Amino acid sequence: MSIQANTLEQDPIMTEPKTKFKIRLLLADDHPVVRAGVRSCLAASAHLEIVGEAADGREAVSKARELHPDIIFMDTYMPNMNGLQATKLLNRESPEMKVLIHAAQDTPESVLQIVRSGARGYVKKDAPPEEMAKAIERLMQGDTYYNTDAARSALERLAPPPRRRGRRAALDLSEREVEVLRGIAEGKSNREIAAELGIGIRTIETHRERIMEKLNIHNMAGLIRFAIANGIVTLE
Numbered sequence: 001m002s003i004q005a006n007t008l009e010q011d012p013i014m015t016e017p018k019t020k021f022k023i024r025l026l027l028a029d030d031h032p033v034v035r036a037g038v039r040s041c042l043a044a045s046a047h048l049e050i051v052g053e054a055a056d057g058r059e060a061v062s063k064a065r066e067l068h069p070d071i072i073f074m075d076t077y078m079p080n081m082n083g084l085q086a087t088k089l090l091n092r093e094s095p096e097m098k099v100l101i102h103a104a105q106d107t108p109e110s111v112l113q114i115v116r117s118g119a120r121g122y123v124k125k126d127a128p129p130e131e132m133a134k135a136i137e138r139l140m141q142g143d144t145y146y147n148t149d150a151a152r153s154a155l156e157r158l159a160p161p162p163r164r165r166g167r168r169a170a171l172d173l174s175e176r177e178v179e180v181l182r183g184i185a186e187g188k189s190n191r192e193i194a195a196e197l198g199i200g201i202r203t204i205e206t207h208r209e210r211i212m213e214k215l216n217i218h219n220m221a222g223l224i225r226f227a228i229a230n231g232i233v234t235l236e
Helices: 032-042 057-067 083-093 108-117 129-140 149-158 164-171 175-185 190-197 201-215 220-229
Strands: 023-028 048-054 071-075 098-103 121-124
Touching (some): 023 032, 023 129, 032 048, 032 129, 048 057, 057 083, 083 098, 121 129, 175 190, 190 201, 201 220
Parallel strands (some): 071 098, 098 121
16 A cells, blocks of 8 residues: 655656766677677667677776776676676776676576676666667666566565564655655656656655665665565565
């Protein structure tokens, strides 16, 4: 049952302008044909710019350090260092660079590994160009992209059983913060949550920061785990 706020916040819904800058991408895949295919798929998006390519995990890390892309479009299985190992390393070194995994497998086990690597999302290798572009946009908005049944199953496995400490922490959240956390755990973007609650996007971002501070959780996977464990959201 949804928790209703007592009052409606009055700040208007802020619409985000269309991207006026290039989103800089690094492609990492050991198959040249796959890289060419991704380039072709993303060519229609004028605001996306591929600034470099890498053929293995170590090269991906090196190119990321050199080029500082906004997003790294990373394959999982590559020589010298696989994509998940590279993601873990880059997530420690440069968390501002977001990794989007490009995966062939779509099982709860594989998604679980992707989440634990610190990647902000993943798309299947047979995903249409529109979904690839959407995932990239979502990451640039500060969101994650885990939108498949396998992802939901994997996130459910990450949820620990409810604990007394978790319930106490949940009580520290305001009704509005609970609503925002529910939207985050359901995979909604900041824009979607703002429209649903009738508040501004910047207000959503402020709520997200406060939630993380109150719960002492500073990553998306942790917020989702907390929401599931404490009954704020359920995975069907």
